[in-house]
Amino acid sequence: MNHILNSKSPNPEDIRRDVSDFLRNKYGDRVIVPPEPERVGNTPGDKKSKETIPPRINFDLKPTELELYLQEYVVGQDEAVEILATKIATHFNRMKYETQNSDIEELEGNIKSNVLMIGPTGVGKTYLIKLIAKKIGVPFVKGDATKFSETGYVGGDVDDLVRNLVHEADGDIHLAEYGIIYLDEIDKIASSGNGVGPDVSRSGVQRNLLKLMEEAEVDLKVPHDLASQMEAAMEAQRTGKVERKKINTKNILFVTSGAFSGLTDIIRKRLNQQPIGFTNLDSDVLRVADEEMFKRVRSEDLISFGFETEFVGRLPVVVSLNALDIEGLYQILKSPKSTVILGKKRDFLAYGIDIEFEDDALWRIAELAFEEHTGARGLTSVVDRLLLKFEKYLPDTDLNHLLVTREMVEHPKRELDKVLTNYYIKSFQKGFLVRNNIVITFTEGAIEMLKSKAHAEHKTLEKVCTELLADYEYGLKLLNWDEFTVDEDIVRNPKARLEELIKKAYEKK
Numbered sequence: 001m002n003h004i005l006n007s008k009s010p011n012p013e014d015i016r017r018d019v020s021d022f023l024r025n026k027y028g029d030r031v032i033v034p035p036e037p038e039r040v041g042n043t044p045g046d047k048k049s050k051e052t053i054p055p056r057i058n059f060d061l062k063p064t065e066l067e068l069y070l071q072e073y074v075v076g077q078d079e080a081v082e083i084l085a086t087k088i089a090t091h092f093n094r095m096k097y098e099t100q101n102s103d104i105e106e107l108e109g110n111i112k113s114n115v116l117m118i119g120p121t122g123v124g125k126t127y128l129i130k131l132i133a134k135k136i137g138v139p140f141v142k143g144d145a146t147k148f149s150e151t152g153y154v155g156g157d158v159d160d161l162v163r164n165l166v167h168e169a170d171g172d173i174h175l176a177e178y179g180i181i182y183l184d185e186i187d188k189i190a191s192s193g194n195g196v197g198p199d200v201s202r203s204g205v206q207r208n209l210l211k212l213m214e215e216a217e218v219d220l221k222v223p224h225d226l227a228s229q230m231e232a233a234m235e236a237q238r239t240g241k242v243e244r245k246k247i248n249t250k251n252i253l254f255v256t257s258g259a260f261s262g263l264t265d266i267i268r269k270r271l272n273q274q275p276i277g278f279t280n281l282d283s284d285v286l287r288v289a290d291e292e293m294f295k296r297v298r299s300e301d302l303i304s305f306g307f308e309t310e311f312v313g314r315l316p317v318v319v320s321l322n323a324l325d326i327e328g329l330y331q332i333l334k335s336p337k338s339t340v341i342l343g344k345k346r347d348f349l350a351y352g353i354d355i356e357f358e359d360d361a362l363w364r365i366a367e368l369a370f371e372e373h374t375g376a377r378g379l380t381s382v383v384d385r386l387l388l389k390f391e392k393y394l395p396d397t398d399l400n401h402l403l404v405t406r407e408m409v410e411h412p413k414r415e416l417d418k419v420l421t422n423y424y425i426k427s428f429q430k431g432f433l434v435r436n437n438i439v440i441t442f443t444e445g446a447i448e449m450l451k452s453k454a455h456a457e458h459k460t461l462e463k464v465c466t467e468l469l470a471d472y473e474y475g476l477k478l479l480n481w482d483e484f485t486v487d488e489d490i491v492r493n494p495k496a497r498l499e500e501l502i503k504k505a506y507e508k509k
Ligand SMILES: Nc1ncnc2c1ncn2[C@@H]1O[C@H](COP(=O)(O)OP(=O)(O)OP(=O)(O)O)[C@@H](O)[C@H]1O
Pocket: 073, 074, 075, 076, 077, 119, 120, 121, 122, 123, 124, 125, 126, 127, 128, 184, 332, 339, 340, 375, 376, 377
């Protein structure tokens, strides 16, 4: 696969030459053939063209400031928050320090604070990094490591992430060079160690990433994209020179993450092999929860898991995130910054309905979400599932408030039915009173029958009442009554019953 693709993609120089030949053949001397591209912009490491730092970035955040900010949003990941806030704040402060002190010596073999995050799904890994990128003011892109191994065409995709950073930075290459690249499912590019089959390409992916994570130059223009090459040629027509824009990855922070199932076994095994007295006994090690195990991870475990030594070496900051328990999930719902609740509120506000949640309801939602084993993502799916029919039917009413109760969470269908029945009956009663000055009530049996009718005829309960009792508006007025109860008999046979009522009344006179 690799070979086929490579043999089909000409290199950038070939393309440049072919485009030049084509233009020259067609227009002769009237065109300027693009010269050999020259690199423009800063060259990191090159002391002569010393960089400046993009003014937009908040380089000066202190670890405690960043931590405080993250704690406003993120529930229950104190250790991860502390490590990330500290290491990432230092990463940016240090870049500033080194840029502003151009006379200091560059530290050879220095490794920046790229991050490896270990943790189950939906516990805040991506969320944390996005928040950090936003607070610091750097562009952020997210990619999936499995994409690279699937195609086997490694280099291209990884480079695309770097190019996407420029896009995120609205074309500002300099700003992009300080961005954050987030790579999910990194555990999927670990090889199983037997050295054949897909493992070979997985190590290949690791090696490709390795180069970017350290320092590489990525062409802004996709080399095998003819359109961008033509564009370059046209640009050359206008300006007489070609700018070859490159992005240097030296200062880009790479954050990788994965669930790493199976890694705890490796850690346990290592701990077990240590001399007794030096570490826990077998049984203790077995009893320690996976979460605690992840906290004891060492480079050698990651290497046993299937990462190249050099790859692990480029990820000096390792943090593990905890699974969220019911209390944690509840806290997320209670948090004033919780997008789950704020998002749902906004969905309903779009229809003019203000929804509120009882505390008991939130706790029950947290319990149900916990059973989904998808972390905080479970909250969104539980709330969505629970309120779907409400979201569908309430916009038909002019209700402007809904209190979500625990009962609603337990029995959404039944409770919605209650809300709607109540609303439509009341609405009919109000209309009837206004039109005829008669208070109308319904027996429970009558309401049940009207509901089935509404259901069968795909009408609202109010419409069914209005149609069924149309003659009563005039009839009851004739009788000069000021209140009237609708029972099952009337629903079954409205006309006959009304006639009877009127006949009886006139007989009495
Ligand atoms: N600890 C947390 N505190 C507050 N909100 C959280 C927390 N964890 C997750 N969330 C909420 O859940 C959403 C999904 O979480 P996130 O994208 O961070 O999951 P993840 O850990 O990256 O999972 P995955 O491995 O599936 O990508 C977040 O956008 C956020 O709204």
